[in-house]
Amino acid sequence: MSMILDKVSYVYSEGTAYESWALKNINLKIEDGQFIGIIGHTGSGKSTLIQHLNGLLKASAGGIYFDGRDIYEPDFNLKELRTQVGLVFQYPEHQLFETTIFDDVCFGPVNQGLDKNEAGLRAFEALRSVGMPESLYYQSPFDLSGGQKRRVAIAGVLAMKPKILILDEPTAGLDPKGRDEILDMLAKMHRELHITVILVSHSMEDVAKYVQRIIVMNDGEVMYDGTPGEVFLHYAELEAVGLAAPQVTYLMHGLKEKGLPVDCGVTTVEEAKNSILKIFR
Numbered sequence: 134m135s136m137i138l139d140k141v142s143y144v145y146s147e148g149t150a151y152e153s154w155a156l157k158n159i160n161l162k163i164e165d166g167q168f169i170g171i172i173g174h175t176g177s178g179k180s181t182l183i184q185h186l187n188g189l190l191k192a193s194a195g196g197i198y199f200d201g202r203d204i205y206e207p208d209f210n211l212k213e214l215r216t217q218v219g220l221v222f223q224y225p226e227h228q229l230f231e232t233t234i235f236d237d238v239c240f241g242p243v244n245q246g247l248d249k250n251e252a253g254l255r256a257f258e259a260l261r262s263v264g265m266p267e268s269l270y271y272q273s274p275f276d277l278s279g280g281q282k283r284r285v286a287i288a289g290v291l292a293m294k295p296k297i298l299i300l301d302e303p304t305a306g307l308d309p310k311g312r313d314e315i316l317d318m319l320a321k322m323h324r325e326l327h328i329t330v331i332l333v334s335h336s337m338e339d340v341a342k343y344v345q346r347i348i349v350m351n352d353g354e355v356m357y358d359g360t361p362g363e364v365f366l367h368y369a370e371l372e373a374v375g376l377a378a379p380q381v382t383y384l385m386h387g388l389k390e391k392g393l394p395v396d397c398g399v400t401t402v403e404e405a406k407n408s409i410l411k412i413f414r
Contacts, residue, residue: 177353
């Protein structure tokens with residue numbers, strides 16, 4: 134189910150002395166099955182943008198269309214939209230509230246109107262998909278580590294079987310091992326469940342390694358929208374707005390300046406290795 138944003142703008146505190154444009158004339162099409170990264174510095178509009186995708190915020194101007202329907206039509210079911218477009222917030226404790234992990238993950242399917250047995254099956258499936266050990270299912274979610282809380286929050290959204298899964302800084306505050314585990318899990322879910330995944334991050338290294346498409350936000354506008362290779366070719370422009378390209382981008386441009394015929398469009402260490410090895414074969 135594709136989603137289209139047509140000239141979407143959003144104003145905070147409209148009509149007051151504190152009026153501020155958070156989004157300005159956003160035009161985007163999100164196709165089925167994509168793995169998308171949204172990046173931008175603090176205040177760029179990326180978190181405001183994703184809250185429009187499931188109707189948590191209503192655009193001040195413009196339209197949003199999900200599966201061909203205008204989500205602002207009076208008879209459009211926003212509750213159904215929020216089961217199809219799942220949002221995992223940056224801080225999982227904002228989404229966890231039940232006494233056990235299992236009950237927490239069951240909450241969404243029960244609210245969808247499923248009976249207890251079907252909700253339980255959905256919860257088991259979702260918890261397995263995020264790699265939570267069964268020995269923890271009936272413990273309090275508040276006794277978990279930060280990374281485990283993220284997994285439970287993601288499972289709670291997955292149990293509703295969304296078509297689009299949005300994650301706002303899912304690795305914030307995690308150590309490198311925990312960050313890699315969460316991102317590897319998301320990549321695996323994207324491959325196996327064939328859902329659209331939208332990853333909001335400030336880490337260029339993360340998005341370069343995992344996503345197929347990058348949307349760069351700056352001052353409430355879309356600055357760039359393309360593949361990682363296309364976007365990171367503009368590394369100087371990204372630096373000018375407070376963003377840095379992956380380290381491998383700087384390495385490859387440096388080698389190019391030294392006269393080596395390397396591919397400056399590569400975005401991962403593995404791709405860089407293969408490009409360099411080609412020169413010596």
